[in-house]
Amino acid sequence: xxxxxxxxxxxxxxxxxxxxxxxxxxxxxxxxxxxxxxxxxxxxxxxxxxxxxxxxxxxxxxxxxxxxxxxxxxxxxxxxxxxxxxxxxxxxxxxxxxxxxxxxxxxxxxxxxxxxxxxxxxxxxxxxxxxxxxxxxxxxxxxxxxxxxxxxxxxxxxxxxxxxxxxxxx
Amino acid sequence: xxxxxxxxxxxxxxxxxxxxxxxxxxxxxxxxxxxxxxxxxxxxxxxxxxxxxxxxxxxxxxxxxxxxxxxxxxxxxxxxxxxxxxxxxxxxxxxxxxxxxxxxxxxxxxxxxxxxxxxxxxxxxxxxxxxxxxxxxxxxxxxxxxxxxxxxxxxxxxxxxxxxxxxxxxxxxxxxxxxxxxxxxxxxxxxxxxxxxxxxxxxxxxxxxxxxxxxxxxxxxxxxxxxxxxxxxxxxxxxxxxxxxxxxxxxxxxxxxxxxxxxxxxxxxxxxxxxxxxxxxxxxxxxxxxxxxxxxxxxxxxxxxxxxxxxxxxxxxxxxxxxxxxxxxxxxxxxxxxxxxxxxxxxxxxxxxxxxxxxxxxxxxxxxxxxxxxxxxxxxxxxxxxxxxxxxxxxxxxxxxxxxxxxxxxxxxxxxxxxxxxxxxxxxxxxxxxxxxxxxxxxxxxxxxxxxxxxxxxxxxxxxxxxxxxxxxxxxxxxxxxxxxxxxxxxxxxxxxxxxxxxxxxxxxxxxxxxxxxxxxxxxxxxxxxxxxxxxxxxxxxxxxxxxxxxxxxxxxxxxxxxxxxxxxxxxxxxxxxxxxxxxxxxxxxxxxxxxxxxxxxxxxxxxxxxxxxxxxxxxxxxxxxxxxxxxxxxxxxxxxxxxxxxxxxxxxxxxxxxxxxxxxxxxxxxxxxxxxxxxxxxxxxxxxxxxxxxxxxxxxxxxxxxxxxxxxxxxxxxxxxxxxxxxxxxxxxxxxxxxxxxxxxxxxxxxxxxxxxxxxxxxxxxxxxxxxxxxxxxxxxxxxxxxxxxxxxxxxxxxxxxxxx
Numbered sequence: 001x002x003x004x005x006x007x008x009x010x011x012x013x014x015x016x017x018x019x020x021x022x023x024x025x026x027x028x029x030x031x032x033x034x035x036x037x038x039x040x041x042x043x044x045x046x047x048x049x050x051x052x053x054x055x056x057x058x059x060x061x062x063x064x065x066x067x068x069x070x071x072x073x074x075x076x077x078x079x080x081x082x083x084x085x086x087x088x089x090x091x092x093x094x095x096x097x098x099x100x101x102x103x104x105x106x107x108x109x110x111x112x113x114x115x116x117x118x119x120x121x122x123x124x125x126x127x128x129x130x131x132x133x134x135x136x137x138x139x140x141x142x143x144x145x146x147x148x149x150x151x152x153x154x155x156x157x158x159x160x161x162x163x164x165x166x167x168x169x170x
Numbered sequence: 171x172x173x174x175x176x177x178x179x180x181x182x183x184x185x186x187x188x189x190x191x192x193x194x195x196x197x198x199x200x201x202x203x204x205x206x207x208x209x210x211x212x213x214x215x216x217x218x219x220x221x222x223x224x225x226x227x228x229x230x231x232x233x234x235x236x237x238x239x240x241x242x243x244x245x246x247x248x249x250x251x252x253x254x255x256x257x258x259x260x261x262x263x264x265x266x267x268x269x270x271x272x273x274x275x276x277x278x279x280x281x282x283x284x285x286x287x288x289x290x291x292x293x294x295x296x297x298x299x300x301x302x303x304x305x306x307x308x309x310x311x312x313x314x315x316x317x318x319x320x321x322x323x324x325x326x327x328x329x330x331x332x333x334x335x336x337x338x339x340x341x342x343x344x345x346x347x348x349x350x351x352x353x354x355x356x357x358x359x360x361x362x363x364x365x366x367x368x369x370x371x372x373x374x375x376x377x378x379x380x381x382x383x384x385x386x387x388x389x390x391x392x393x394x395x396x397x398x399x400x401x402x403x404x405x406x407x408x409x410x411x412x413x414x415x416x417x418x419x420x421x422x423x424x425x426x427x428x429x430x431x432x433x434x435x436x437x438x439x440x441x442x443x444x445x446x447x448x449x450x451x452x453x454x455x456x457x458x459x460x461x462x463x464x465x466x467x468x469x470x471x472x473x474x475x476x477x478x479x480x481x482x483x484x485x486x487x488x489x490x491x492x493x494x495x496x497x498x499x500x501x502x503x504x505x506x507x508x509x510x511x512x513x514x515x516x517x518x519x520x521x522x523x524x525x526x527x528x529x530x531x532x533x534x535x536x537x538x539x540x541x542x543x544x545x546x547x548x549x550x551x552x553x554x555x556x557x558x559x560x561x562x563x564x565x566x567x568x569x570x571x572x573x574x575x576x577x578x579x580x581x582x583x584x585x586x587x588x589x590x591x592x593x594x595x596x597x598x599x600x601x602x603x604x605x606x607x608x609x610x611x612x613x614x615x616x617x618x619x620x621x622x623x624x625x626x627x628x629x630x631x632x633x634x635x636x637x638x639x640x641x642x643x644x645x646x647x648x649x650x651x652x653x654x655x656x657x658x659x660x661x662x663x664x665x666x667x668x669x670x671x672x673x674x675x676x677x678x679x680x681x682x683x684x685x686x687x688x689x690x691x692x693x694x695x696x697x698x699x700x701x702x703x704x705x706x707x708x709x710x711x712x713x714x715x716x717x718x719x720x721x722x723x724x725x726x727x728x729x730x731x732x733x734x735x736x737x738x739x740x741x742x743x744x745x746x747x748x749x750x751x752x753x754x755x756x757x758x759x760x761x762x763x764x765x766x767x768x769x770x771x772x773x774x775x776x777x778x779x780x781x782x783x784x785x786x787x788x789x790x791x792x793x794x795x796x797x798x799x800x801x802x803x804x805x806x807x808x809x810x811x812x813x814x815x816x817x818x819x820x821x822x823x824x825x826x827x828x829x830x831x832x833x834x835x836x837x838x839x840x841x842x843x844x845x846x847x848x849x850x851x852x853x854x855x856x857x858x859x860x861x862x863x864x865x866x867x868x869x870x871x872x873x874x875x876x877x878x879x880x881x882x883x884x885x886x887x888x889x890x891x892x893x894x895x896x897x898x899x900x901x902x903x904x905x906x907x908x909x910x911x912x913x914x915x916x917x918x919x920x921x922x923x924x925x926x927x928x929x930x931x932x933x934x935x936x937x938x939x940x941x942x943x944x945x946x947x948x949x950x951x952x953x954x955x956x957x958x959x960x961x962x963x964x965x966x967x968x969x970x971x972x973x974x975x976x
Contacts, residue, residue: 011595011634015244016255043871069870073909084908086878088829088868092238092836100840117600117697120870123829126240130259130268142600153595 002162004151008143014122017129019138022149024162027112027137028169030149031061034110034135038102040090041082042116043069050115053163055080060170063112066090066102071115087116091124095132110135113147114163122146139166213782216325217340220347220366227784228365228817230968231791234844235816235835235865237364239272242832246271249354266358273363274352276809276833280367280374281348283810286492287758288341288377289515290421295331295338295380297423297548298388304332308387311394313669318768318779319379319761323372325780331387334380341373341380348373364833371813372783378811379761386665389426391455394668396745396752399461401454403468403728404656405478413441413563414483415555418475418498419490420757422452424512427552428488429456429466438465441559447472447493448721448756454662455755468660470729471694471722472804476501476627480643481653482572485562487542488555491515492757493693493805497629499541505571508535508558509542512551517544528554536561573643580647584610586637593631593641598827599624599697603631603641615648622649623699660728661739663720663755666762669773671746675716676774680793682892684748685899686883687716689763689815690723692800692808697826702872703801704730707738707751709876713899714748715883720760723801724753760811764818767794783817784969791819792847792966795883795896797862798822799875803831812866821862821882823875828868835865839914847886850965853973857958858886858966859918873907880904881912886966890923898926916941920960922952 005021022030031037039058045051051074058065058080067075068087075082083102085093093099099107111134113121121138125146128134138144141159143152151162215222244257246266254262261267266274298306307330310316320337321327328334348370351357357366385391392398408414417425425445432438444467445453453466469478475495478484482505489498490513499518502509511517523531523543528550534540535558545551575583587607594604601624606617622645631641646653678684688710696702707717707727719727728737742751746766754762771777771789779786790796798815800808803824809831812822816835824831837844839860846855861884869875880900888896897918904912916937919925925933934950937943943955967973 009595011630014242015257017244017257043874068874070873070908073873073907076909083913084910086867086874087870088238088834089836089864091240092236092834093838096838098841099838116870117826119598119600120697120826120829120868123240123242126242127238130241130257131239153591 002154002158002165004154004162007153009153010143010145014126014145018145019143019147019150021143021152022137024165025169027139027149028166030135030137031063031110031112032170036106036108037061037063037110037112038066038108039063040066040068040087040111040113041071041075042087042114042121043071044117045071045115046074049160051075053160053167054114056167057112057163057170058082060167064102087120087124091127094128094134108134110137112137112139113144114139116140118142118144139163211778212325212780213778213785215783216781218323218369218783219344220351220369223369223372223783223817224362224365226969227787228368229361231368231817231819231865232361232364232835234837236837237273237360238834238836239269239360240829240832240834241268241272242275242830264354269360270358270363272832273360274357276831277363277367277370278352279806279809279831280370280813281345281810283805283807284370284374284377285345286807287374287381287810288338288345290491290758291377291380291384292338292342293421293513294384294423295334298384299331302331302388304330306331306388308383309393310383310386310666311668313394313666315669315769315772315779316666317379317383318765318772319375321779322768322781322783322786323376331384334384337376338380341377344369344373367813368817371810371815371817374810375761375764375814378758379765381758382665382755382761385422385452389422389455390457390459391452391755392458392461392662392664394666395459395461395664396743396750397461398455398662398664398744398753399458399464400659400739401464401466401468401662403470403658403660403725405469405474405481406654406656407467408442408444408469408483410483413485413559415441415443415486415488415559416469416478416484417443417445417449417453417488417490418447419494419513419516420448420492421490421513422449422456424488424490424548424551425449425453426456427548428555429453431552431556435556437556437560441556442467444469446470446475446478448758449490451663451721451724451756458662464662468725471725473626473694476629476642477646479505479507480573480646482566482574485566486510486555486559488512489516492807503541505573506538506566506569508562510551510555511542511544512546514546518542520544524550528557532558532561536565573640574647574650575640575643580644583639583644586639587611588637590636592634592636596630596634598628598630599626601625610648618645618648619652621645622652623701624696626695656729658729658731659737659739660725661744661751661753663724663753663759664744665755665759667746667752667766667769669769672766672769672773675746676770678748679770679795680774680887682795682885682888682896685713685715685795685895686880687718687766687794687796688879689796689798690717690719690727690801691721691760691763691798691811692723692803693805694722694726695802695804695825695827698872700726701730703727704738706799706801706872706876709903710879711738711742711749711751716746716748716750716752718746718752718754718763718766720754720763721757723799727751757807757811763798764815764820767796767818767820770794785972787817787819788967788969788972791968793885793887795885795888796820797879797882799879800828801825801872801875803828816865821865823878823882824866824868826868826870834867836867837863839863847966847968848970848973850967850973851963853970856964856966859884859958860914861885861918876907877904877912884918889962890921890960893918893920893924894926897924898928901926919952920956920958922950924960
């Protein structure tokens, strides 16, 4: 088991509230319980190791993917429900209860993020953190302080192992 | 009582007494306002104030392009009530909420940038009037519309240096009013901060326009010249055997005296003068109106500042203003490089030698008695910097001073790395330095070498390294070969787009047959390295877009070559035309980019500029397919430049770091009510496609930015051929970079003639099968389906007051 709750060291803080750390098992439970989850995927998932796990999460838990940046290129032939959208625009639309979502069926209650540079996803998520009740779960290699829940800082190997554990628990 | 005026007069009975009045406070503006009243067809907003654009234009823009606030901090620490926790949009002790506070934070950045350009303009204007006199004509090339931004705001069209003064005073007065609004207890509504930011953006383009037109006129810069000379660029272009004077900043005023001294003393081939940031761009424009062979060089953008100093190459560093690192003096001092501060905005705590004897100051600097000095007398500055460079070079050469480690030192330093990961956490680019150090220990330096181009030279990594490894020097050591090969070419900034070029391109732009103007501007805080902007520029140039550039972006585009060894500036013409790569100039030249769009409205469509911002902006938003790219925007000035584009209806894509500006402007493409305009012929509402779908947003990668920008060039006024061309480019680019055709292409189709020619039949099938549109297959025509109709005569406008029925 990978302890994903230990290292929450930051270089700079966003201030008063930071995300709660979560274990892969807990993250899997939260994802499984979500009524309308969305897997928000960034361009770092062009890394084959991450890509493989993104596909497994999406397929195992039957979660649609918001493919941001240029991540859609690698997802196009993976038989997953993935649609391109700009991350900044998605961050905004997620705060709007009237957004019809990527499929026209309405906004989401839980967003799982993976494959972003820390500085970017923290900034994008700060809209949801301050101006919505959206639950966001970061399963990144780094600790994402503006999500609702997050893994701590991990080595590459531990991150892959943590994602595998999460997938096993879905 | 008669009013005093400027000029000279004598008093009767007093012999040999003449009184000269150079300036009367407020008189220039008063005279300008009098003149403005004479303008018969002026618009409603001459000399606008904080409220002038708010209801008529800004709120209309902000209704569709909603402010998206992404706070950088939970807290507000602005007054002594605080710190207050505003997370979850709570209100602080003063009553302001998280939205309002962050609107204020963004606004602060915009007015800071505006102030920077305006102060730059004021400095140049005063200095040049003192040097050349008020009557120096504004000779900017063969155009009648010389100062569209000034004209829109003030109704004035200055023809001499002196006639610019009222516009300068106007910007300064409004900036004071704007600054006052950030005081605690003043404005608290986020939406009003946005409106004020937009107003400040419009002022910024006036300030920039002033800065550039006065220097183009007085310093004999290229004047709307598509054949401005090609300039050498890159660290590898510096001849290390010669004394090297390095100038850093944005204000070229002082540097012209150094160049004059070099020329007077025939030193142009005996030493190197090269610059970083916009001073570099402007020093290579100096006296280049007649396209003389250039000798000054460009080293590169701001991210190279520390790297150049650490290389030990400069013998003297001169700084002026804006975008200059705060650690130049301590860094240069370690390598015995004297630093001269030539502008009162950055004095670094150095001793002021403005009134001292040049010979004495030279000795103080040479001996190392002082690490540098302030020198605000430009005549002395010119002499001091050149003589000091010539005399420091042999001293520094003899000592072989550089921060780059020897091979042995390098091996020892790499071995010290404990793989703690602190540098990875500290790096703003999130570069995996520990991993690269690990490979270097095993003898593989390629990972470290790869970091060189992405590293912005900030040295945050070095400050957290417990082993005190000079990480930047390590990276630069392995990149020495790469640095030596950094040799490119950049076309010298050509100045504004001429009226003739606008006349030639206007129809193509409004009809869409020129697919768009792509403006690549701004700073080097790229997420993935310098080459991003080269790739973006090349893609759009190959597709016949007009690519205009300024500032650090213009430099970085010139740093790379194709397989034939040619830069983009050699491969593409410098005119404002299809497939042209148009380097306008430095940061302040950005005013000519908005100016070009304004001139399309004024020259091609005969719209009134004077006091008519809303109508001009409305015209641009609905008809001129232009999109800005500030891919590495880091500065407050970049935010004001972008916001000035936004008020004029020009969207901009920023790099991922720019999410830290805290505020974007994004439309809800799914709300149909937002996508309607009036037809000015009859005032009836007409639906339009959701483009541009943002005025300001970020992209994650350059590959994502390209299709976003192509899409953002679509406009309601495109004719069929124009729309088909734009859809072709956007759909192809979306597929090329994002792996598939876009899902929403059909929203932009009004009839079959809008469809890209090569795929028309295939797309008609999709319209029928996927979207239920009715197709007449015999005639290959769309019978029903589109929500928007095409009418070649329609006149889309967001301003009801411009409609005939109104």
